[in-house]
Amino acid sequence: MRLLLLWPSGFVRVVVSGAAPERFVNLAARRGIPLWQLREEGHCIRGVMAAAHFLRIRPLARRSRCRVHVQARAGLPFVWRKVVRRPGLVAGALAALALIMTAGSTVLFVEVSGASAGHREEILAVAHRAGLRPPIPRFLLNGAALEEEVAASLPYVSWARLTFQGTLARLEVGEQELPPPPPPPTGPADVVATKPGELVYLLPLMGVARVQAGQRVVAGQVLISGVIPGRKGGEKETGPPRLVSARGVCLARVAYQAVVRLPCHEVVLRPTGRTWHGWVVLVAGKEIVLRGKVPFELYHTSRTRAVLGGRNGKPAVEVIRTTYHEVEPVTFVRTPGEAALAARDKALAEVLSQVPPGAEREVIEAEVEVRDEGATARVTAFTIEEIGRVMPR
Amino acid sequence: MPERRRGRLGERVAEVLELPREVVFHVPRLVMVGNLHLTIENHRGVVEFGRDRLVVGLGEGQVTVEGEDLAIVRIGREEMAVAGRISCLRFS
Known part of the structure; x- marks a missing residue:
């Protein structure tokens, strides 16, 4: 242990020989030159002394x-x-x-765990798109963004976690286990409207209709009631009501609408393709900016974090690389006619994205208002669809 | 004041004030750990050193350490540590 402490300043192993080596030991000790591990070996004394003290022992030896x-x-x-x-x-x-550190911190292999065999290829493809393309240095990977991308892109993935083990990147995912659809209520229930619309066809299979075809209904309104008034002895005599689970077909005309305004002169920010990297190191809560002055006036940013060491979820050192993508303002000039067409197409796309997949499209109406400064498009799509849903009373 | 009377006075003062004797009289202090390790404070140097015998000078007289495979672990101006299998400790 003592020699370990002496190692930074250096030490020498010496052999003291002569008529009285003990006298040398005593002189050295008296002069404040400590000696260690002294052993007598055949009229000599072997020991250890600090390298800095060695130059002071010549007069003592003499x-x-x-x-x-x-x-x-x-x-x-x-x-x-x-x-x-x-x-x-x-x-x-x-x-x-440097080679060992570089090779050790480069992702060479990717493994997906927690996913069913049929989904692995798709998950790997999404991860590949998000930047997990081996070989890639680990610090260039934005783990949090990649996890978010995988979880957001694939509907059956509820969460994703990226961990590293040497050169292996392990993408752990949790697949959603959707609960089985609830069984139809066996007790008393009504059929209610899920969205507003104009009822075009109503067929009660069980229960009593509360509305008629051609009538406008609002969301939540009871269409078929599960309460059947009681009768006695074939006469129209009201007895205690009977509660049933209402069933039926309720088709309605539903309208979906989108309004888009497009100016003739529009300023958009277009990437120039030039990028610049800023580096910041976070050590013990302190931020050290290594390269921070951005040479661009207008830019978008994206961040990559690399964590070194740490415990209990707190990183010891965090290296943040911010990439600045330069953008420039570009003015789009359209004629009113072009603005009208573009607004109509955009509104149409918005409307179609709202229509549920099972709905039958009846008619699409487009109304475009053109002015000198721009155009406003209002597109309405009418569908015929089932709006009834069984709700327990 | 004669040396003898001064010694007696110092001894009484140390006794009343409960002071350590090795500090007051500058006498050697020996601490042994089993028979493997011996620390000597306030020594006066090595008189004789061998693998089975070590003689250390004290203020008054000497102490002879006998044993096997004796080694001086560290020796400084006032303190010395001895290691080995110590079998005998003799004051003279």
């Missing part, structure tokens, strides 16, 4: 009529002297270290 031989040298100063004499060795060691 006075005690002893000879002091250096048997071995050890410690950082001696190692450093050897290293400085061999620059090629140092360069080789540094290159090897």
Whole structure:
């Protein structure tokens, strides 16, 4: 342990020989030169002393009529002297270290766990699109963004987590296990409208109709009631009502609408293709900006984080690379006619995205208002669809 | 004041004030850990050193340490540590 503490400053193993080596030991101790691990070996004393003290022992050796031989040298100063004499060795060691660190922090393999066999290829494809393309240095990967991308792109993935083990990137996913559809209520229930519309066809299979075809209904309104008034002895005499689970077909005309306004002169920000990287290091809550002055006036940003060490979820060092994508303002000039067409197409696309997949499209109406400064398109799509849903009373 | 009377006075003061004797009289202090380790404070140097015998000078007299495979772990101006299998400790 003592020698370990002496290693940074260096130490020498010496052999003291002569008529009275004990006298040398006493003189050294009295002069404040400590000696360690002294052993007598055949009229000599072997021991260890600090390298800095070795230059002070010559008068002591002369006075005690002893000879002091250096048997071995050890410690950082001696190692450093050897290293400085061999620059090629140092360069080789540094290159090897850099190679090991680079190879060790590069993702070469990707593994997906937690997904069913049929979904693995699709998950890998999404991860590939999000940047997980081996070989890639680990610090270039934005793990959080990749996890979000995988979870958002695939409907059957509820969460994703990216971990690294050496050169292996393991993408762990949790697939959604959707609960089975609830069984139709067996107790008393009504059929209610799920959205507003104009009822075009109503067929009660069980229960009593509360509305008629051609009538406008609102969301939540009871279409078929599960309460059947009671009768006695074939006469129209009201008894206690009977509660049933209402069933029926309720087709309605439903309208979907989108309004888009497009000016004739529109300013948009277009990427120029030039990028610049800013580096920030977070150490113990302190932010050290290594490269921070952005040379662009207008830009979009994206961030990549690399975490080194840490415990309990707190990183010891966090390296943040912010990529600045330069953008420039570009003015689009359209004629009123072009603005009208573009607004109509955009509104139509918006409307069609609202229509549920099972609905039958009846008619699409488009109304475009053109002015000098721009155009406004109002597109309405009418569908015929089932709007009834069984709701327990 | 004669040396003897001064010694007696110092001894009484140390007794009344409960002071450590090795501090007041500068006498050696020996601490042994089993028979493997011996620390000597306030020594006066090594008189004789061998693998089975070590003689250390004290203020008044000497202490002879006998044993096997004796080694001085550390020796400084006032303190010395000895290791080995110590079998005998003799004051003279």
